[in-house]
Amino acid sequence: MLLQIALRKKASALTAVVTAAAIALLPLPAAQAQQKGPPVLRDPETEQLLREYTRPILRAAGLEKQNIQMVIINDGSFNAFVADGRRIFVNYGAILQSETPNQIIGVLAHETGHLAGGHLSKLREQLASAQTQMIIAMLLGAGAIAAGSARGGNAGNNGLANAGAAAIAGPQEMIRRTLLSYQRQQEENADRAGVKFLTATQQSPKGMYETFKRFTSESLFAARGADPYLQSHPMPAERVASLQEFASSSPYWDKKDDPALQLRHDMVRAKISAFMERPETVYRRYPQTNDSLPARYARAISTYLHGDLRSALAQVDALIQVQPNNPYFYEVRGQALLESGKPAEAIPALRKAVALSSNSPLIEMLLGQALVGTDNKAYTDDAVRILRAAVAREPEAPLGYTQLAMAYGRKGDYAEADLASAQAAYLRGDNKTARELATRAKTRFAVGTPGWVKADDIVAAKPPRN
Numbered sequence: 001m002l003l004q005i006a007l008r009k010k011a012s013a014l015t016a017v018v019t020a021a022a023i024a025l026l027p028l029p030a031a032q033a034q035q036k037g038p039p040v041l042r043d044p045e046t047e048q049l050l051r052e053y054t055r056p057i058l059r060a061a062g063l064e065k066q067n068i069q070m071v072i073i074n075d076g077s078f079n080a081f082v083a084d085g086r087r088i089f090v091n092y093g094a095i096l097q098s099e100t101p102n103q104i105i106g107v108l109a110h111e112t113g114h115l116a117g118g119h120l121s122k123l124r125e126q127l128a129s130a131q132t133q134m135i136i137a138m139l140l141g142a143g144a145i146a147a148g149s150a151r152g153g154n155a156g157n158n159g160l161a162n163a164g165a166a167a168i169a170g171p172q173e174m175i176r177r178t179l180l181s182y183q184r185q186q187e188e189n190a191d192r193a194g195v196k197f198l199t200a201t202q203q204s205p206k207g208m209y210e211t212f213k214r215f216t217s218e219s220l221f222a223a224r225g226a227d228p229y230l231q232s233h234p235m236p237a238e239r240v241a242s243l244q245e246f247a248s249s250s251p252y253w254d255k256k257d258d259p260a261l262q263l264r265h266d267m268v269r270a271k272i273s274a275f276m277e278r279p280e281t282v283y284r285r286y287p288q289t290n291d292s293l294p295a296r297y298a299r300a301i302s303t304y305l306h307g308d309l310r311s312a313l314a315q316v317d318a319l320i321q322v323q324p325n326n327p328y329f330y331e332v333r334g335q336a337l338l339e340s341g342k343p344a345e346a347i348p349a350l351r352k353a354v355a356l357s358s359n360s361p362l363i364e365m366l367l368g369q370a371l372v373g374t375d376n377k378a379y380t381d382d383a384v385r386i387l388r389a390a391v392a393r394e395p396e397a398p399l400g401y402t403q404l405a406m407a408y409g410r411k412g413d414y415a416e417a418d419l420a421s422a423q424a425a426y427l428r429g430d431n432k433t434a435r436e437l438a439t440r441a442k443t444r445f446a447v448g449t450p451g452w453v454k455a456d457d458i459v460a461a462k463p464p465r466n
Helices: 013-019 044-060 092-097 101-116 119-150 155-200 206-223 236-247 259-276 279-285 293-305 309-322 327-339 343-356 361-373 377-393 398-411 414-428 431-444 450-460
Strands: 003-006 039-042 069-073 080-082 087-091
Touching: 039 044, 044 069, 044 101, 044 155, 044 259, 044 327, 044 361, 069 092, 080 101, 087 092, 087 101, 092 101, 092 259, 101 155, 101 206, 101 259, 155 206, 155 236, 206 236, 259 279, 259 293, 279 293, 293 309, 293 327, 309 327, 327 343, 327 361, 343 361, 361 377, 361 398, 377 398, 398 414, 414 431, 414 450, 431 450
Parallel strands: 069 087
Antiparallel strands: 003 039, 039 069, 080 087
């Protein structure tokens, strides 16, 4: 299952561009930063793998109890960043382009270095200080300009006005360079911290080095002739050389990834390719001559996505024969049937996927959707139970609330249906609809009951600032 949802909250352009400590050698494009927020991809298989990649690193960094979340961004470029101190954002392109687990683990270790170093809060302090300095410079410069204007238009007074303009422009440039230098230092510190965490967890830092080295040649042409003091990240060649120097001294430099982990990594990459790339691209990556499990996985998913359900099911069933306890094969089978208008046939596969995945809430939501989609009222109570459990553990997934609203509607519980619909709208960022539905829900609940309180919270919630 690769579901796409939009980020509800929108950061300001300044926050998105300046405070996002990105792994990419180029900063987040300003146009992207000004949009409502990049869409997020949800997939239990990919998220579980990323959690397993980060868990030992977070433990080594002393952040294991901080509940750091992994968020997959719907962007095919290679990038990862932290922006709020509690989440690591990873473009699906970074996973797809990482050929080994160690390469993406190195990226995650670098971003953990930003979190452990408190770089975001420190950068905000620098920004606050810079704003104060900017205000003082502008006031002094504006005073000089005003004095020049008040004394008339002779050459001397024009000089005073020009000096005032310079008094504004000069400090602005100095402050900008200071901030960029500070960001470059943070990046270097995150590199070193990442290597430290990898060594502490007996993992190789070679993947981090390989990733940065790969981007060096791609970035050198763009960076040629650039002023190194105007870059938010260290110049590529210098960064890679520095990283190689201290990373290669790790006793685990030549340690290889476990073959079983490599297979899981390849399976996730195949899944992402199948869902996110054109079918001709998928078949170039995974031709029929490639009989590996990841190649068969990619082709099976691509087959169902492009309309050949019978062939897709046969391919998925063959995969299940190889790995009968893989929950994600059953998930794909159930999703293929569900999206082909066969919800009743999807239920057994999705029940199996839920059981094998230790009740993954995202797969539970698919199962709930299948139960609701059958129009069989005998499934209604089961759907409500499953969906309530799912949204309790995944409270920011609109799909769960949407399906829960439909299930409550089938039961004739219109108060709970309105409340669930309001929660779904709120999570989608449709605050107007959320308030309207929550207002109606309040009239259906007794005053002071838990449902009434939740509805009132939505009515009273203020839209996030732009």
